Amino acid sequence: MSAPASILLVGLGGAGCSMVTRLAAQLPAEVGVALLDTDARSLPAGGGVTLQLGRAQTRGMGTGGEAALGQASAESEEAALRRLFTGVPLVVLVTGLGGGTGSGAATVVAGLAAETGATVLSFATMPFSHEGERRMRQANDATVKLAQKCHGLVVVHNDLLLQQVSPDAPLSESFAAADNWVGGALRGLAGAFAPGALIAVDPAALRSILSTPGSPTLFAFGVGQGEGAAMKAARAACDCPLAHAPGAVAKVASLFVYVAGGSAMTTTEAFEAVGAVRTRFGGETSTILCARIEPSLGDRIEVSVLGASLPAPKAVAKPKKGAKAVDPSQPIFEFATEESMRRGLFGGTPMTFIEGQDVDVPAYIRKAVRLPASP
Amino acid sequence: MTSKPLPSLIAVIDIGTHKTASLLGQIIDGKARMLSFSERRTDGVVKGTVTDLEKLTQCVHEVVNDIERGSGRAVEQIYLSLSGPAAEGERVKGFVAVPAHDGKVTAKDVSDAIASAKRLEPPEGRTTILYMRQPTMLDNRPVGNPVGMAGKRLEVTFWRVTMEEGNMRMRVGMVNGMSIRVRDFILASHAAACATASDADKQGGVLVIDMGAGTTDWILYYKEHILCAGSIPVGGEHLTNDLSVALRISRETAEDLKLRFGSAMHRENDVNQTIWKDGDKGVGDQQFNRGTITQVLSLRYQETIEFVRKDVIRRLEAIFPGHAVKLDQNMIPSGVILTGGSANLADAAEAVQQVTGLSARVGVPNFENESLRKPEYAGVVGLMTAAITDAPPPVRRPRGFLAQLKELFRL
Numbered sequence: 001m002s003a004p005a006s007i008l009l010v011g012l013g014g015a016g017c018s019m020v021t022r023l024a025a026q027l028p029a030e031v032g033v034a035l036l037d038t039d040a041r042s043l044p045a046g047g048g049v050t051l052q053l054g055r056a057q058t059r060g061m062g063t064g065g066e067a068a069l070g071q072a073s074a075e076s077e078e079a080a081l082r083r084l085f086t087g088v089p090l091v092v093l094v095t096g097l098g099g100g101t102g103s104g105a106a107t108v109v110a111g112l113a114a115e116t117g118a119t120v121l122s123f124a125t126m127p128f129s130h131e132g133e134r135r136m137r138q139a140n141d142a143t144v145k146l147a148q149k150c151h152g153l154v155v156v157h158n159d160l161l162l163q164q165v166s167p168d169a170p171l172s173e174s175f176a177a178a179d180n181w182v183g184g185a186l187r188g189l190a191g192a193f194a195p196g197a198l199i200a201v202d203p204a205a206l207r208s209i210l211s212t213p214g215s216p217t218l219f220a221f222g223v224g225q226g227e228g229a230a231m232k233a234a235r236a237a238c239d240c241p242l243a244h245a246p247g248a249v250a251k252v253a254s255l256f257v258y259v260a261g262g263s264a265m266t267t268t269e270a271f272e273a274v275g276a277v278r279t280r281f282g283g284e285t286s287t288i289l290c291a292r293i294e295p296s297l298g299d300r301i302e303v304s305v306l307g308a309s310l311p312a313p314k315a316v317a318k319p320k321k322g323a324k325a326v327d328p329s330q331p332i333f334e335f336a337t338e339e340s341m342r343r344g345l346f347g348g349t350p351m352t353f354i355e356g357q358d359v360d361v362p363a364y365i366r367k368a369v370r371l372p373a374s375p
Numbered sequence: 376m377t378s379k380p381l382p383s384l385i386a387v388i389d390i391g392t393h394k395t396a397s398l399l400g401q402i403i404d405g406k407a408r409m410l411s412f413s414e415r416r417t418d419g420v421v422k423g424t425v426t427d428l429e430k431l432t433q434c435v436h437e438v439v440n441d442i443e444r445g446s447g448r449a450v451e452q453i454y455l456s457l458s459g460p461a462a463e464g465e466r467v468k469g470f471v472a473v474p475a476h477d478g479k480v481t482a483k484d485v486s487d488a489i490a491s492a493k494r495l496e497p498p499e500g501r502t503t504i505l506y507m508r509q510p511t512m513l514d515n516r517p518v519g520n521p522v523g524m525a526g527k528r529l530e531v532t533f534w535r536v537t538m539e540e541g542n543m544r545m546r547v548g549m550v551n552g553m554s555i556r557v558r559d560f561i562l563a564s565h566a567a568a569c570a571t572a573s574d575a576d577k578q579g580g581v582l583v584i585d586m587g588a589g590t591t592d593w594i595l596y597y598k599e600h601i602l603c604a605g606s607i608p609v610g611g612e613h614l615t616n617d618l619s620v621a622l623r624i625s626r627e628t629a630e631d632l633k634l635r636f637g638s639a640m641h642r643e644n645d646v647n648q649t650i651w652k653d654g655d656k657g658v659g660d661q662q663f664n665r666g667t668i669t670q671v672l673s674l675r676y677q678e679t680i681e682f683v684r685k686d687v688i689r690r691l692e693a694i695f696p697g698h699a700v701k702l703d704q705n706m707i708p709s710g711v712i713l714t715g716g717s718a719n720l721a722d723a724a725e726a727v728q729q730v731t732g733l734s735a736r737v738g739v740p741n742f743e744n745e746s747l748r749k750p751e752y753a754g755v756v757g758l759m760t761a762a763i764t765d766a767p768p769p770v771r772r773p774r775g776f777l778a779q780l781k782e783l784f785r786l
Binding site: 343344345346349352354359360362363364365367369371372373374375 | 421422426607608609612613615616617619620621626646662663664666670671674675678682
C-alpha cells in the first residue's frame with residue numbers, strides 16, 4: 001500500500017475474511033482491505049494485506065472454536081496490528097462471532113485499532129440458532145466485550161438473513177443479502193469520504209456521531225429504483241431488518257445519512273429521502289447529510305443510515321439486597337446486544353435450550369420463515 | 376392410605392407465571408362449595424421460575440388475604456400447586472418376591488414393595504415432594520388390589536416428583552410466613568387433569584396438556600394412573616413475545632392482537648386480510664396483515680406442541696426401553712385434552728390434532744360456578760378436585776418445622 005487508505009476494511013476470522021473477499025471487488029479504490037485469520041487457508045496469497053494471527057499458538061490451523069486461543073493469537077501479533085492501523089482514520093471490522101478467531105480476537109483487534117486513533121466500526125454476524133448453545137453463548141459474550149472497544153457495533157443476525165430470501169433459495173443467496181447490507185454501508189462510508197461528493201463530510205464528522213464506545217449503534221440500508229426511487233430507498237432503509245430487531249435503537253440523537261444515486265437524482269428527491277429517514281430514526285441533535293452522484297447507479301438510489309445516541313444515564317437504582325455488585329468499569333446503560341434484539345421481552349432472562357436452540361427466540365426466526373408482507 | 380377425614384375447609388393456591396389464583400371451598404358430602412375466589416397478576420415469576428421472591432410473597436399474601444376476607448374464614452392450611460421445570464418427575468420401582476408357600480400376596484408384601492420403591496434416594500440436593508401411584512404389577516400383569524392374588528413377583532411403581540431443596544423451602548416458607556401450613560403439594564398438570572378429564576378418560580388413556588403463560592405442563596394417564604408427566608418451559612408469553620418481535624409492537628398490543636386475531640393455524644386466506652389495531656383508523660391506529668399474526672403464532676404454537684409430543688415419547692421410551700413408542704389413538708383413546716390459558720387461542724385443538732395425530736379438545740373445568748368454567752381456571756379448580764379425590768397424606772400434630780416437613784414429604 002502506498003498511502004494509507006482513508007478506510008481500512010478488515011476481515012477477521014473465517015466468516016469475516018470470506019465476506020470481505022466477496023466485497024472487495026465492488027469497493028471503491030479508497031477502501032483498503034486487510035484479512036486477518038488464524039487459519040492460513042483462508043488467507044489468499046496476493047490481493048490486499050493479509051496477516052496470519054497466532055502462528056505460534058495455532059500453527060496455522062485455526063482455533064477450533066476456542067475464543068481464548070483466538071484472543072491469545074491476536075495478542076501475539078500486537079506489533080503488526082498496530083502497524084496496520086497506523087494513520088488510518090476509519091477502520092471497519094467485519095467478523096463472524098461464535099467461532100474462536102472472531103469471538104476471541106475481535107476485541108483485541110478493535111481495541112488496538114482504537115488505541116492507534118482510528119474510529120472503529122464493527123459489523124459482527126451472529127451464529128444461526130441451529131449452531132447450538134456453545135457458539136451462541138460465546139458470540140453473546142463477545143458482543144458485550146466488543147461493544148466496549150468499538151465506536152460502533154452493528155450486529156447482523158444470520159437467522160434474520162435466512163428470512164430475507166425465499167425458503168428454497170440457495171444458501172449463497174442469504175449470504176449475498178448480508179454482503180448487500182455490509183457492502184452498502186461500506187460503499188456509503190467510502191463514497192462519503194471520497195472527493196467529489198455533492199455534500200461531503202470528513203471522517204471526524206463520523207467520529208462525532210460514533211463518539212462513545214459501547215453506545216447502541218443503528219444501521220440501516222435501503223435501495224430504490226425507478227419512479228420515486230428516493231422514497232422507495234428511504235422506506236426500504238426504514239424497514240431494514242437490521243434496524244428493526246426488537247431492542248435495537250428506535251430513535252437516535254445523531255444520524256449520518258448517505259444518499260447516492262445516478263445522475264438523474266434531484267435535490268428534492270434526496271432531501272425527501274432524508275426527511276423520511278429522519279422521521280423514522282430521529283437525528284434531532286445533529287444529522288450529517290452526505291449525497292453523491294454515482295453514474296453507475298443508473299436510476300437506482302441507495303440510502304445508508306448510521307446513527308448512535310448518547311445513552312441517557314440510567315437513574316442509579318437503590319442496590320437491592322443480594323443484588324450482584326455493579327462493576328464500575330461497566331457503562332451504566334445497557335447495550336442492545338444480541339440478547340435483547342432477538343429475545344424481545346425475554347431479553348435479560350437466562351436462555352432456555354431445547355434441542356440445542358434457545359427457545360426464547362421467536363420460532364419464526366429460528367425456523368427462518370419469511371413472514372407475509374405488511375399491508 | 377389414610378382414614379383421616381378431610382377437613383371441612385379446603386384452600387388451594389395456584390401460582391402461575393401470569394396470575395396467581397386461590398380458591399376456598401367448603402366440603403359437603405365430598406363436594407366442594409365455593410366460599411371465595413381471588414386472582415391477581417403474579418409478580419416476580421418469569422418463565423415459571425421465581426425471580427423476585429419478595430414480590431411473589433407479597434402477591435401470594437394478597438391473594439390469601441382476599442379469600443379470607445371474602446369468606447370471613449381463616450385459612451390454616453393450604454394446597455400448593457407445583458408446575459414448571461422446577462418439579463422434575465421420574466418413575467421409581469420397588470418389588471418383592473412373594474414369599475408365602477401358597478404364593479398369595481399379603482398386605483405386608485404390598486407395603487414391603489412400597490417401602491422398597493420409596494427407599495430410592497432422590498438425586499443429590501433434591502427433595503421428594505410427592506409420590507403418585509402407578510399400576511401395581513403382579514408377574515408383569517397390571518392388577519388392581521393384589522392382596523389375596525396368586526403370583527411370584529409383585530412390583531409397585533410410583534411417579535415421584537422431586538424438587539430442588541432450596542426451591543421447595545422457598546415455596547413452603549412463603550406460605551408459612553402467613554402462619555399457614557402447606558398441607559400438600561399437588562402437581563399442576565395432575566390438577567388440571569382432575570378438573571377436565573373424566574374417570575373414563577383416565578381409564579382408557581388421555582394426554583392432558585396444560586399450556587399456561589410461562590410453561591406447558593403435560594401428563595399422561597393410562598388405566599386410571601399417571602404414566603408419566605413433564606414440562607416444557609414455553610407458554611403463552613412466548614406467543615406474545617414472538618408477535619411483539621415480529622410486528623415491532625409492545626407486549627400489551629401483542630397480547631391484545633393475539634387474543635383478537637390470533638390462531639394456532641395459519642391459513643392461506645389470512646394473508647389477504649388487513650386488520651386494524653384499534654379499529655377507528657384514527658391517529659395512532661396501525662394496520663397489520665392477519666397472515667403475519669397467524670403465521671407467527673401458529674409456528675410457535677405448533678412447535679411447542681411438537682416439543683410436548685417428543686417429550687412424551689422420550690419419557691415413554693425411558694419407561695419401556697427397547698420399544699418403539701408411537702403415539703396413536705389406540706394407545707391414547709381419549710386423545711388430548713388441552714387446557715390452561717393458552718387453550719383459548721383460536722383453533723388450538725385443531726393444531727394439536729394436526730401435530731400429534733390424536734383427537735384433541737379444549738378442556739373446561741367441571742365446577743359449579745360458571746365464572747370458573749374456563750380453561751385458564753383448570754389449574755385452580757383442579758387443585759380443589761385433586762385435594763378431595765386423592766387420599767391426602769396423614770398430617771399429625773406438628774412438632775416444629777423440620778418434623779412437620781418430614782411428615783409432609785416422607786408420606
